[in-house]
Amino acid sequence: MKKYNQYKTTFIFTILFVILLVVFFLDLFMGSISIPGTEIIKIFFSQESSSPEWLSIINNFRIPKAFTALLAGAALSVSGLQMQTVFRNPLAGPDVLGITAGASLGVAITVLGISTLLPEAFTGFSGNGPVVIAACMGAGFILLLIFIVSLRIKNVITILILGIMFGSGIFAVVSILQYFSPASSLKSFVIWTMGSLSGVTKSQLHVLLPVIAVGLFLAFIHAKTLNALLLGENYAKSLGVNIRTSRFFIFFSTSLLAGSITAFCGPIGFVGIAVPHIARILFKTSNHHVLIPGTILIGAIMLLLSDILTLLPGNDSVLPINSVTALLGIPVVIWIIIKNKKIA
Amino acid sequence: MPELENSNQILQLVNLEIGFKGKSILNNITVSAGVHELVALIGANGTGKSTLLRTIAALMKKRGGELLINEVEIEKYKPVALAKQISFVSTENVGAEQMKVKEIVMLGRFPFTNWLGKLSKEDELVISEAMRDAGIIHLQNKNIFELSDGERQRVMIARALAQSTPLILLDEPTAFLDIPNKFELFRMLRKQTSESEKTIIFSTHDIELALEFSDKIWIIEEKNLSEITPENLIMDGKINTIFKQNNLKFNPEHWNFSYDESYQTEVFLEGDKALFLLTKNALKRNGIGITENKNTHLIVFIEQNKNQIHWVLKKENIKFVFNSLPELIQTLKKETL
Numbered sequence: 001m002k003k004y005n006q007y008k009t010t011f012i013f014t015i016l017f018v019i020l021l022v023v024f025f026l027d028l029f030m031g032s033i034s035i036p037g038t039e040i041i042k043i044f045f046s047q048e049s050s051s052p053e054w055l056s057i058i059n060n061f062r063i064p065k066a067f068t069a070l071l072a073g074a075a076l077s078v079s080g081l082q083m084q085t086v087f088r089n090p091l092a093g094p095d096v097l098g099i100t101a102g103a104s105l106g107v108a109i110t111v112l113g114i115s116t117l118l119p120e121a122f123t124g125f126s127g128n129g130p131v132v133i134a135a136c137m138g139a140g141f142i143l144l145l146i147f148i149v150s151l152r153i154k155n156v157i158t159i160l161i162l163g164i165m166f167g168s169g170i171f172a173v174v175s176i177l178q179y180f181s182p183a184s185s186l187k188s189f190v191i192w193t194m195g196s197l198s199g200v201t202k203s204q205l206h207v208l209l210p211v212i213a214v215g216l217f218l219a220f221i222h223a224k225t226l227n228a229l230l231l232g233e234n235y236a237k238s239l240g241v242n243i244r245t246s247r248f249f250i251f252f253s254t255s256l257l258a259g260s261i262t263a264f265c266g267p268i269g270f271v272g273i274a275v276p277h278i279a280r281i282l283f284k285t286s287n288h289h290v291l292i293p294g295t296i297l298i299g300a301i302m303l304l305l306s307d308i309l310t311l312l313p314g315n316d317s318v319l320p321i322n323s324v325t326a327l328l329g330i331p332v333v334i335w336i337i338i339k340n341k342k343i344a
Numbered sequence: 345m346p347e348l349e350n351s352n353q354i355l356q357l358v359n360l361e362i363g364f365k366g367k368s369i370l371n372n373i374t375v376s377a378g379v380h381e382l383v384a385l386i387g388a389n390g391t392g393k394s395t396l397l398r399t400i401a402a403l404m405k406k407r408g409g410e411l412l413i414n415e416v417e418i419e420k421y422k423p424v425a426l427a428k429q430i431s432f433v434s435t436e437n438v439g440a441e442q443m444k445v446k447e448i449v450m451l452g453r454f455p456f457t458n459w460l461g462k463l464s465k466e467d468e469l470v471i472s473e474a475m476r477d478a479g480i481i482h483l484q485n486k487n488i489f490e491l492s493d494g495e496r497q498r499v500m501i502a503r504a505l506a507q508s509t510p511l512i513l514l515d516e517p518t519a520f521l522d523i524p525n526k527f528e529l530f531r532m533l534r535k536q537t538s539e540s541e542k543t544i545i546f547s548t549h550d551i552e553l554a555l556e557f558s559d560k561i562w563i564i565e566e567k568n569l570s571e572i573t574p575e576n577l578i579m580d581g582k583i584n585t586i587f588k589q590n591n592l593k594f595n596p597e598h599w600n601f602s603y604d605e606s607y608q609t610e611v612f613l614e615g616d617k618a619l620f621l622l623t624k625n626a627l628k629r630n631g632i633g634i635t636e637n638k639n640t641h642l643i644v645f646i647e648q649n650k651n652q653i654h655w656v657l658k659k660e661n662i663k664f665v666f667n668s669l670p671e672l673i674q675t676l677k678k679e680t681l
Contacts, residue, residue, distance in 0.1 A: 221459060223460075223461070224454070224457070224459055224460065224461040227447075227451060227454075227461065228451055228454050230438075230443060230451075231438045231448070231451060232436055232438055234403050234432075234434060234436065235432070235434075235436070235438060235451075237402070237403055237423070238401055238402075238403065238427060238430070238431060238432040239427050239451060239452075239454040239455060239507070240423045240424035240425075240426065240427030240428075240454060240455040241423065241454075242423050280442040281442065283442075284442055285442060285444070285447070286442045286443040286444075286447060287447060289460065289461060
């Protein structure tokens, strides 16, 4: 029985890995300019191409975008998994701690506030560098608040409610900022809220990658603790878990993962809630040693797939990534609620 | 030989004070528990049973006094070291989506495995033994949500057994169980303490069962915890002080609590033991008391010949014979008026 389960798990991992490779290359293949598949593979592995234009498109646009999708999917899914376990709530996601809201506030202040008050100083605002920094600062600020709260408040549900309250409060402030903003800056903010994978440049990827790596590493080393936390904090404590430190590191990991992705790509919804459930159903386990690598693969596949779907209208029009992930994720969430009456 | 005696005590509480939110619930708790002991913690609702167990499990901080585990103060233990001494089972509902029985029991090995949670051959052995002892081995691949309350309780106990701690604490383990499951559970706890070097402390409201199965009773009454054997508890009559306000009295003869009422009508009842108890219960339910006084004006004899049962009521030397209990009760009820 045990052997059989192990083989099955290995088999699912292998299949998922193959699917990941397929959607990754499919994502490189998709775009307004059609480039032959053989050329893409040649560029990816040897950095050579018959056309310098193709080389540039693949190297500077499609590869960074595909890697961003891969990282974002993995990061958001793992942070969602951690939040669902820590809060013992199947509908928790990376945004429950108010991290997304914090990032939004940072971006809103930069894009709406500063550009409105000091339009002259803002003329140089073209790249997304300031937006990323602002989002990071916003997310970091909320995190700091959550950390302080989590050290003082014992009950994890209270923290959940506070996170949601922080989030709602911040969105109220953002709405006020939006109300008083000129149309032009309002549009750039709204576009940010729709999410985008293509804004991340190659050099920014060098920042994003290590941050995500640290976040995922922290999640990995807390897999055992997360398993114990499935029984609730009292039981976890009686099994020898140091609740405060592990809660700190799990929140820290979630913040790095969700905060950095939101900063670079905007708030991408539903991946974080839906993917952990898909992983649990697929692997038929709640063991985080399996679920963490599982959600990484499924999350990456799901976001790459979403990115491919954004290009479906063809030619130059691209759908916002957030709408695609929502349309893919919502049926999953609804299915979970209906199927697991005992949980919902 | 006080030293030798001490070394057998896994848990010693000396002048312990417990409570939370700045309020003291119980103080001056001085009791101990040794190996092979099954200890029942009893007392009315809200007297601090759960608080005491949670304090011993280090889920709550003590307010004062000493709490020694193996003669070492509890606060000196690191979390993992303490998890190797004490396991805890509460009534809290646990489990997540797709969580299997075996996965929960496996968590009992948490303090013994490395950061990957890799189980050794020995760990696997302990896990299957714990599942067998708790009688859940046939459920191991089931999802926790598919189980009944009794089964779920046993899963959590199996997890505590897998933790292989010398001390196991159970907070109201019989709370949601039906009668057969309660007996099953008590027999299992009894077996654990007598066959292995374990100490089990549990709180319960099933006092009758606790008296039957436990070695020691920790009883909380009037903000005071004392240690007593079940036999002394009954012989001293101390047991009747637990629910004094509620007029409940313990009858050693029937091994249960019953409402201590005063009745307007009382009869002297005589008959075969089983029929006596049946009749007594039926009469009491209908507001008719039983007296030990033979000289009362109402006397009931239960007569049994062949398969016929008759209740003979003697009232001031007049005899009435009834073929059924309801008839007797109806007549006696008229006496009340």
